[in-house]
Amino acid sequence: xxxxxxxxxxxxxxxxxxxxxxxxxxxxxxxxxxxxxxxxxxxxxxxxxxxxxxxxxxxxxxxxxxxxxxxxxxxxxxxxxxxxxxxxxxxxxxxxxxxxxxxxxxxxxxxxxxxxxxxxxxxxxxxxxxxxxxxxxxxxxxxxxxxxxxxxxxxxxxxxxxxxxxxxxxxxxxxxxxxxxxxxxxxxxxxxxxxxxxxxxxxxxxxxxxxxxxxxxxxxxxxxxxxxxxxxxxxxxxxxxxxxxxxxxxxxxxxxxxxxxxxxxxxxxxxxxxxxxxxxxxxxxxxxxxxxxxxxxxxxxxxxxxxxxxxxxxxxxxxxxxxxxxxxxxxxxxxxxxxxxxxxxxxxxxxxxxxxxxxxxxxxxxxxxxxxxxxxxxxxxxxxxxxxxxxxxxxxxxxxxxxxxxxxxxxxxxxxxxxxxxxxxxxxxxxxxxxxxxxxxxxxxxxxxxxxxxxxxxxxxxxxxxxxxxxxxxxxxxxxxxxxxxxxxxxxxxxxxxxxxxxxxxxxxxxxxxxxxxxxxxxxxxxxxxxxxxxxxxxxxxxxxxxxxxxxxxxxxxxxxxxxxxxxxxxxxxxxxxxxxxxxxxxxxxxxxxxxxxxxxxxxxxxxxxxxxxxxxxxxxxxxxxxxxxxxxxxxxxxxxxxxxxxxxxxxxxxxxxxxxxxxxxxxxxxxxxxxxxxxxxxxxxxxxxxxxxxxxxxxxxxxxxxxxxxxxxxxxxxxxxxxx
Ligand code: ADP
Ligand code: ZN
Ligand code: ZN
Numbered sequence: 001x002x003x004x005x006x007x008x009x010x011x012x013x014x015x016x017x018x019x020x021x022x023x024x025x026x027x028x029x030x031x032x033x034x035x036x037x038x039x040x041x042x043x044x045x046x047x048x049x050x051x052x053x054x055x056x057x058x059x060x061x062x063x064x065x066x067x068x069x070x071x072x073x074x075x076x077x078x079x080x081x082x083x084x085x086x087x088x089x090x091x092x093x094x095x096x097x098x099x100x101x102x103x104x105x106x107x108x109x110x111x112x113x114x115x116x117x118x119x120x121x122x123x124x125x126x127x128x129x130x131x132x133x134x135x136x137x138x139x140x141x142x143x144x145x146x147x148x149x150x151x152x153x154x155x156x157x158x159x160x161x162x163x164x165x166x167x168x169x170x171x172x173x174x175x176x177x178x179x180x181x182x183x184x185x186x187x188x189x190x191x192x193x194x195x196x197x198x199x200x201x202x203x204x205x206x207x208x209x210x211x212x213x214x215x216x217x218x219x220x221x222x223x224x225x226x227x228x229x230x231x232x233x234x235x236x237x238x239x240x241x242x243x244x245x246x247x248x249x250x251x252x253x254x255x256x257x258x259x260x261x262x263x264x265x266x267x268x269x270x271x272x273x274x275x276x277x278x279x280x281x282x283x284x285x286x287x288x289x290x291x292x293x294x295x296x297x298x299x300x301x302x303x304x305x306x307x308x309x310x311x312x313x314x315x316x317x318x319x320x321x322x323x324x325x326x327x328x329x330x331x332x333x334x335x336x337x338x339x340x341x342x343x344x345x346x347x348x349x350x351x352x353x354x355x356x357x358x359x360x361x362x363x364x365x366x367x368x369x370x371x372x373x374x375x376x377x378x379x380x381x382x383x384x385x386x387x388x389x390x391x392x393x394x395x396x397x398x399x400x401x402x403x404x405x406x407x408x409x410x411x412x413x414x415x416x417x418x419x420x421x422x423x424x425x426x427x428x429x430x431x432x433x434x435x436x437x438x439x440x441x442x443x444x445x446x447x448x449x450x451x452x453x454x455x456x457x458x459x460x461x462x463x464x465x466x467x468x469x470x471x472x473x474x475x476x477x478x479x480x481x482x483x484x485x486x487x488x489x490x491x492x493x494x495x496x497x498x499x500x501x502x503x504x505x506x507x508x509x510x511x512x513x514x515x516x517x518x519x520x521x522x523x524x525x526x527x528x529x530x531x532x533x534x535x536x537x538x539x540x541x542x543x544x545x546x547x548x549x550x551x552x553x554x555x556x557x558x559x560x561x562x563x564x565x566x567x568x569x570x571x572x573x574x575x576x577x578x579x580x581x582x583x584x585x586x587x588x589x590x591x592x593x594x595x596x597x598x599x600x601x602x603x604x605x606x607x608x609x610x611x612x613x614x615x616x617x618x619x620x621x622x623x624x625x626x627x628x629x630x631x632x633x634x635x636x637x638x639x640x641x642x643x644x645x646x647x648x649x650x651x652x653x654x655x656x657x658x659x660x661x662x663x664x665x666x667x668x669x670x671x672x673x674x675x676x677x678x679x680x681x682x683x684x685x686x687x688x689x690x691x692x693x694x695x696x697x698x699x700x701x702x703x704x705x706x707x708x709x710x711x712x713x714x715x716x717x718x719x720x721x722x723x724x725x
Pocket of ligand 1: 195196197198201222223224225226227228229230231379380545585
């Protein structure tokens with residue numbers, strides 16, 4: 001008699017465990033890889049994803065059966081599944097958690113993959129037929145007639161009407177369902193108009209890899225204002241097929257509403273967005289469009305690269321140098337690097353664009369892995385700004401600003417133009433200090449000082465959520481010689497308001513833009529064109545187009561020059577150039593003043609020459625001399641516990657396991673901020689010139705760590721290609 005072999009499947013769960021779970025598959029269910037299922041897990045049930053259907057069933061264990069398949073189609077198609085498996089392996093993160101990042105929150109929780117579509121309405125009958133007592137219905141109908149396009153049920157309620165009035169009108173066939181209005185609200189004939197490319201742009205366009213030609217990676221080095229965005233639009237318009245999908249990754253979408261608006265202007269409802277501010281319904285709806293292969297051009301942040309595209313034909317990564325592409329916790333992947341791998345997997349081109357390319361991408365371009373496309377002229381009539389170093393070693397400062405800087409701002413305003421002042425810290429001052437006893441107020445939970453926020457009369461830690469009321473006297477000796485030290489955006493804002501009482505001063509930082517949509521308001525105000533002074537953090541550096549800003553002042557450039565973090569100079573130079581790039585983007589030429597105590601520093605001197613690549617060459621040479629990334633692969637084991645001893649001890653046990661003759665190890669050492677939110681953090685840095693070897697070694701250590709039980713309260717994690725060291 002033939003024996004009935006039970007079918008089993010390996011299921012990935014959304015748990016931080018480096019293993020899969022075996023289940024029986026009942027006869028009435030057929031499963032394929034990537035499909036969503038409900039399985040019993042402990043006393044409850046959980047949503048899982050099918051990871052394997054061919055694995056032999058484990059022996060001697062009684063398995064529970066899968067309860068149900070959520071859909072008959074795989075939520076994660078083969079290519080997406082493969083991408084995520086690669087990422088799980090490359091970043092040494094549990095497969096289950098990696099796979100679940102590609103699902104919208106509703107589907108992670110096991111909800112049905114069905115969109116609750118919102119209905120849109122328009123008037124289609126004459127209000128005159130309504131009987132005399134139906135006043136509100138008549139008013140609703142008249143209101144609908146006045147609207148430029150169809151209106152959602154929500155908007156109707158917001159305008160003061162009710163759902164039951166909608167129903168009554170529907171029953172009388174006076175209103176009907178209509179397609180939603182175009183999100184961009186742009187009439188058809190305004191679209192499609194792309195300005196004629198300049199000769200330099202045309203030349204760059206000719207070098208871009210085409211979707212039809214398969215995988216190719218290009219680094220588009222285009223100076224700020226050279227028209228990279230315009231080039232992306234041209235490229236997509238001309239080379240993306242009508243039924244194709246495209247992905248445009250951007251660093252932080254809420255900061256650059258202008259970019260999204262420009263894309264919508266050309267592509268209308270074909271544009272979809274993906275970022276953290278979307279609600280669950282919006283996410284599910286966009287996710288379904290992508291999974292169903294609708295010809296979407298998706299503009300999204302980091303995690304958009306993991307979505308289940310089925311017709312992806314090209315990927316663009318804008319501002320590829322931006323550190324927000326790397327996730328800092330949990331599944332620590334790089335959106336940019338994952339994009340390159342996905343293009344490879346998908347056999348389509350990937351374009352990495354930046355005015356200040358990362359050392360990694362620039363190195364890849366120099367070594368021939370990527371093609372390098374240069375766009376070194378500003379578009380339209382704009383000229384690159386003139387950069388000047390302002391040595392402030394022996395100059396008196398007012399609120400951090402030197403006389404020449406204040407004079408330059410005055411001259412700029414008198415000419416009817418706008419100035420931008422860049423300060424690298426939000427709040428009023430980074431330290432409160434007692435000039436009698438020398439006490440500096442520290443965070444009780446971290447090894448950092450509290451930042452003074454004068455607007456809220458608070459002292460806050462920027463590394464944990466601690467805050468306390470600001471005091472006027474030293475908390476230690478009660479002296480009133482208790483004063484703020486150093487510059488924050490609030491302080492610079494105050495100084496500028498005093499110095500230029502007739503000019504609006506607009507502050508842009510995380511505190512002033514917390515409300516949804518507030519950045520839009522600020523941008524509109526600035527772009528109305530009247531003289532004003534913008535004060536802000538690197539938020540101002542990100543892709544904005546301020547045509548009337550002609551002067552940029554960087555208050556203090558020196559922080560990153562001598563940091564122990566080897567990436568700090570790169571980040572400093574990139575931020576300075578990006579901020580500088582906000583000057584002179586319109587018809588008028590721009591000027592940049594960088595205040596520094598080290599005007600003879602070779603990187604700053606080179607920066608003042610105005611072009612990035614020579615500075616990049618210098619930085620790359622330093623990396624090479626130190627055999628740092630991108631010349632060697634790096635990974636960090638991090639540990640945190642309630643004592644430093646515990647953290648260091650764990651890393652000490654890892655060290656001999658990780659060691660090989662090809663791997664160099666630094667540490668274990670306390671992290672830069674050793675205590676954060678009362679957790680003591682240590683790290684072990686691994687460097688190796690063979691990425692495969694390093695990866696295998698990491699996997700081995702992870703396996704032993706998983707099998708050994710760690711003391712309670714001790715957490716360890718692994719960071720491959722870390723951004724922070
Ligand atoms: P980037 O993305 O490189 O910073 P943008 O694409 O934002 O540059 O272009 C900078 C400015 O120049 C924008 O105001 C844009 O509308 C304008 N621009 C770009 N290309 C052209 C062109 N070919 N002709 C006229 N204006 C252009
Ligand atoms: Zn004191
Ligand atoms: Zn803190």
